[in-house]
Amino acid sequence: MTDIVSPLPGTFYHKPDPNSAPFKSAGDAVAVGDTIGLIEVMKTFIEVKAEAAGTFSDYAAADATPVSAGDVLAKMG
Amino acid sequence: MAIETLFIANRGEIAVRIIRAAQSLGIKTVQAYSEADAEMLAVRLADEAVCVGPAPAAKSYLNIPSVVAAAKDAGADAVHPGYGFLAENADFARAVEDAGMIFVGPKAETIERMGDKVAARIAAKEAGVPTVPGSDGRITADEALSVAEEIGYPVMIKAAAGGGGRGIRIAQDAAELARLAPQARAEAEAAFGDGGLYLEKVIVNPRHIEVQILGDGTGAAVHCYERECSLQRRRQKVWEEAPAFGLPDATREAMCNAAVALAEAVNYRGAGTIEYLYDAAADEFYFIEMNTRIQVEHPVTEMITGLDLVAMMLRIAGGETLPVTQDQITCTGHAIEVRLNAEDPLMQFMPFPGNVASLSIPEGEGLRFDHFLYEGYQIPPFYDSLLGKMIVHAPTREAAIDLMAETLKDLEIGGLKTTTPLHLALAADPGVRAGDFHTQWLEPWLDAGNLTATDAA
Numbered sequence: 001m002t003d004i005v006s007p008l009p010g011t012f013y014h015k016p017d018p019n020s021a022p023f024k025s026a027g028d029a030v031a032v033g034d035t036i037g038l039i040e041v042m043k044t045f046i047e048v049k050a051e052a053a054g055t056f057s058d059y060a061a062a063d064a065t066p067v068s069a070g071d072v073l074a075k076m077g
Numbered sequence: 078m079a080i081e082t083l084f085i086a087n088r089g090e091i092a093v094r095i096i097r098a099a100q101s102l103g104i105k106t107v108q109a110y111s112e113a114d115a116e117m118l119a120v121r122l123a124d125e126a127v128c129v130g131p132a133p134a135a136k137s138y139l140n141i142p143s144v145v146a147a148a149k150d151a152g153a154d155a156v157h158p159g160y161g162f163l164a165e166n167a168d169f170a171r172a173v174e175d176a177g178m179i180f181v182g183p184k185a186e187t188i189e190r191m192g193d194k195v196a197a198r199i200a201a202k203e204a205g206v207p208t209v210p211g212s213d214g215r216i217t218a219d220e221a222l223s224v225a226e227e228i229g230y231p232v233m234i235k236a237a238a239g240g241g242g243r244g245i246r247i248a249q250d251a252a253e254l255a256r257l258a259p260q261a262r263a264e265a266e267a268a269f270g271d272g273g274l275y276l277e278k279v280i281v282n283p284r285h286i287e288v289q290i291l292g293d294g295t296g297a298a299v300h301c302y303e304r305e306c307s308l309q310r311r312r313q314k315v316w317e318e319a320p321a322f323g324l325p326d327a328t329r330e331a332m333c334n335a336a337v338a339l340a341e342a343v344n345y346r347g348a349g350t351i352e353y354l355y356d357a358a359a360d361e362f363y364f365i366e367m368n369t370r371i372q373v374e375h376p377v378t379e380m381i382t383g384l385d386l387v388a389m390m391l392r393i394a395g396g397e398t399l400p401v402t403q404d405q406i407t408c409t410g411h412a413i414e415v416r417l418n419a420e421d422p423l424m425q426f427m428p429f430p431g432n433v434a435s436l437s438i439p440e441g442e443g444l445r446f447d448h449f450l451y452e453g454y455q456i457p458p459f460y461d462s463l464l465g466k467m468i469v470h471a472p473t474r475e476a477a478i479d480l481m482a483e484t485l486k487d488l489e490i491g492g493l494k495t496t497t498p499l500h501l502a503l504a505a506d507p508g509v510r511a512g513d514f515h516t517q518w519l520e521p522w523l524d525a526g527n528l529t530a531t532d533a534a
Contacts, residue, residue, distance in 0.1 A: 008428070008430075008458070009430055009458040010428075010430075010458040010459075011133070011458070011459065040458075041428045041430060041458045042419065042420075042428035042430060042458055042459075042460065042461055042462040043460070043461050043462070044427075044428050044462075046427070046428075066113075066132060066458075066459075
């Protein structure tokens, strides 16, 4: 299991915009550098990228919720 | 009716600024805050504080029914919107007045009129304020050539139905215009189902100069001189000065008088700003828009005039006539303000909301730091990155730049990354020192590595 943690405090989003599908779903393959979510911090959107390859398990933080730096955002198998 | 209780519908440094002005006038203050802002400095300084909703601004500071109800429940008789959020929202101004309170700013109709680009341009023209030369509405390709001949090249061809920069072409001469106009028409037709075009003169490397005005709402207005705001990154001002430098006296006078004429023509109430593009090579200025609120950069005007603009807004809102006459408003020395953002300028200006581990603020003659920091304060990540503004005032522009550099070196904000290295590099730059810049100057300067190349970084 690998955790993807937030690099920054802010608001975490699963989707690139409210009308799109989430970046990843359970069972999706994840390559190094894949975007798995966005953190909105001070009106700026930062892409959260996977630093290891694996299989996406699930988001650990809910969509559009506040997160702190170091919080687990998603889990990979 | 003088204001007795003021509700502050904003956060951060401007909320602190408004509380201090209100206190100087003996006005009781009630501070609005979101769930993420319960610990902010303005909450601690105000007489009372009221939560207006959750962290996201859309659910708190931008929630008109919630803010108006909170102000009403708190027994406020006036609401100051600050800048940003609801400051230029006509519906908010109307809701405040409908609830029986005073909106500290212009009337809702004025906000609406000046917020509409076309209506604002018409109002400016009617008041005799120069606007960017262009066609009067839609034109054919043939008409475009004759209009361009009249206003001079380069010209910008824009789709009448356009937006978001689509359908724009720049032509340097008649041959190019003849070639590009049909292309622009075809693109506009394809994109918007409307091939209508209009033409505007391109102002090459303009400076951004703006005039601060105060109006009493009955047709009387004064100006408080101008500000130079040409150093911008992504259309955000980063460094502001007053007065503008190297401006011919006649031009300064014309800009200030035109601003007063427009403010008087629209019966402007409160503090406002008329923004111009200035073509230094041609010594021509053009109206671009009016800001119907107090601005981030108002302190530089306060430093050169000695006026308290926020206190004046409150007095005018309370029913006083203009507290100063034009001949009482003087311009002394030179002031500079730099915006300190919680960003790392060496890492593509990545936001850096941290905990204020330590804070040491230089004090002395000609120094002012408007901020909302204290040791141990955790900067919330939900709002913009402005931490504060360092403002200096000195007899000359050169001395002001020197003082800014010294002051920034002495300012210590522990635990955060800030844009201080950017301002130190700018203060050391020969182009900035010579006043040789315009609105398109800063980004190429950054791209060329000027920030990372300096010792300041």
